[in-house]
Amino acid sequence: MTGSMDDMTVLRAALAAAEARARAAETRATDAEARAVSAEAQIAHLKHLIARMRQDRFGASSERGRRLLNQLELELEELETTQAEDTSENAADPAVRATAPRNNRGRQPLPADLPRERVVLPAPTQCPCCGGTRLSKLGESITETLEVIPRQFKVIQTVREKFTCRDCESITQPPAPFYPIARGRAGPELLAGILCDKYLQHLPLNRQSDAFAREGIDLDTSTLADWVGACTATLAPLNALIRAHVLAAQRLHADDTTVPVLAKGRTVTGRLWNYVRDDAPFGGLAPPAVWFRYSRDRKGEHPADHLTGWTGILQSDAYGGYTHLAKPGRQPAPVVPAGCWAHGRRGLFKIAEKDKAPLAIEAVRRIDAIFDAERAINGSSAAHRLDIRKESIAPLVEELLDWMRDTCRRMSSKNPVAQAMNYILRRVDTFTVFLEDGRICLTNNAAERAIRSIALGRKAWLFAGSDRGGERAAAMYSLVVTCRINEVNPQAWLADVLARINDTPNPRLHELLPWHWKPIAQGENNIAA
Numbered sequence: 001m002t003g004s005m006d007d008m009t010v011l012r013a014a015l016a017a018a019e020a021r022a023r024a025a026e027t028r029a030t031d032a033e034a035r036a037v038s039a040e041a042q043i044a045h046l047k048h049l050i051a052r053m054r055q056d057r058f059g060a061s062s063e064r065g066r067r068l069l070n071q072l073e074l075e076l077e078e079l080e081t082t083q084a085e086d087t088s089e090n091a092a093d094p095a096v097r098a099t100a101p102r103n104n105r106g107r108q109p110l111p112a113d114l115p116r117e118r119v120v121l122p123a124p125t126q127c128p129c130c131g132g133t134r135l136s137k138l139g140e141s142i143t144e145t146l147e148v149i150p151r152q153f154k155v156i157q158t159v160r161e162k163f164t165c166r167d168c169e170s171i172t173q174p175p176a177p178f179y180p181i182a183r184g185r186a187g188p189e190l191l192a193g194i195l196c197d198k199y200l201q202h203l204p205l206n207r208q209s210d211a212f213a214r215e216g217i218d219l220d221t222s223t224l225a226d227w228v229g230a231c232t233a234t235l236a237p238l239n240a241l242i243r244a245h246v247l248a249a250q251r252l253h254a255d256d257t258t259v260p261v262l263a264k265g266r267t268v269t270g271r272l273w274n275y276v277r278d279d280a281p282f283g284g285l286a287p288p289a290v291w292f293r294y295s296r297d298r299k300g301e302h303p304a305d306h307l308t309g310w311t312g313i314l315q316s317d318a319y320g321g322y323t324h325l326a327k328p329g330r331q332p333a334p335v336v337p338a339g340c341w342a343h344g345r346r347g348l349f350k351i352a353e354k355d356k357a358p359l360a361i362e363a364v365r366r367i368d369a370i371f372d373a374e375r376a377i378n379g380s381s382a383a384h385r386l387d388i389r390k391e392s393i394a395p396l397v398e399e400l401l402d403w404m405r406d407t408c409r410r411m412s413s414k415n416p417v418a419q420a421m422n423y424i425l426r427r428v429d430t431f432t433v434f435l436e437d438g439r440i441c442l443t444n445n446a447a448e449r450a451i452r453s454i455a456l457g458r459k460a461w462l463f464a465g466s467d468r469g470g471e472r473a474a475a476m477y478s479l480v481v482t483c484r485i486n487e488v489n490p491q492a493w494l495a496d497v498l499a500r501i502n503d504t505p506n507p508r509l510h511e512l513l514p515w516h517w518k519p520i521a522q523g524e525n526n527i528a529a
Helices: 002-055 061-090 094-099 188-199 205-214 221-234 236-247 301-306 320-326 341-355 358-375 382-409 416-425 428-435 445-461 467-485 490-503 506-512
Strands: 251-263 266-277 289-295 313-315 336-338
Touching (some): 221 236, 221 467, 236 289, 251 445, 313 320, 416 428, 467 490
8 A cells, every 4th residue: 555655656746747847848938939929020120121221212321321221230130140049949849849930931942043962862771660661752852952162263274276387387376365464364253353352342452362372372462453453454444434424414413432541651531532323313214323533632623623524413412622613604514503402401310319309300300201202203204303393392392491591590500400400591502403403313312322332341441552542443433333333243244344355346345334234154144133
């Protein structure tokens, strides 16, 4: 009897322990499920916000765009990484794995044009249930994983055989082919990779040299520098064609950004100027392009020199150097300056965001109403844009300006809100000229987008080595940024163009421009992902 009681006690204890483990597993599963659902909701929300911000073509990039977008993308990265880590940790727990919510987002299929390597696992030789050996294949399950092959280097030997004539004893030999750079040992694919690493990935040549060394290739920095300089000279005719295309526009966007330049024992602040042709907002069919120029300082003589002989509408910020272009008597004619509402909004937005000033908040609200109305006609013809502006947008602008004038009269001129409003009120003509011409955009964001990558790169390459280095950077940025705004892969374009440009006669060089480019050997790979 005593033995039975002991057995019952042991059984009850085992049952209680099993129930406790079940409750603990259920709790873990519930907690894991709750965390997973919460993470999924946050990830979906952040992706929605990021998609909306990327589609928003209006507003000031510095306050509403780039800073907040970077913050959201970093937060999204952290959430997705944390979710993956939790999933990996919970995969070892059967109770959690059984109740974990399925990921219904779906996977995008891997590109069909990638080569496939088939790895077939060893098939069983007998049935695990009965031990029988008469097995018949019913089908198969395939799981695809993406793998990378480290880049491989090869040496191409171009052989020119010599022949002698038995009749006249003359010697003949095929002519030497054109190479991307004279007497260069680098092929076009290698050169394109070096250029894109330097100007798109912002990887200085000394770091590229170190990377090559780790892969067993001895290419010192001076050799890479020689190649970059030679490529810049080879591609110079295309830069000239891009300049001509940009300056043929009747309306341009203009902006500039700082470039630290190495001087004697210190760095000085140079400038990269950009001039963007973008006719898409008013339905123009001309392809977009951007032309960069470098200068050692920011004197107003530089844009006057860059745009010598050009006249039209110039959209820019309020930098005083552009005013020389609008002076009466300029030949062939003064340019028409157009202000940027994103710049005008920026100062008010900062005050509204930081100080929560009611007047600044109201000003931003009124300006945003103008942006909303303008967004609806983006891409329409110039005539249609002008009609809608006169009907719907002009009253909003007039009400805003009247309200600003009345508000500023009741404030000190030193009040930050009044100063931000006066940025617009002192330049009413340039801020309202878009109401008279449907080709003019509300903002200068096209130019700001073109220089954004340069601003990001400053942290990587620290400074340009010289004024010549700044000029080379301007030339290469003209090419690669024009590729990007035409949705062309810059590296594929550079590789193909460097291989063909020396064989292309001058009258046909325009066929190599990004918007005309049709690669010979790369099929449809010219379109950037």
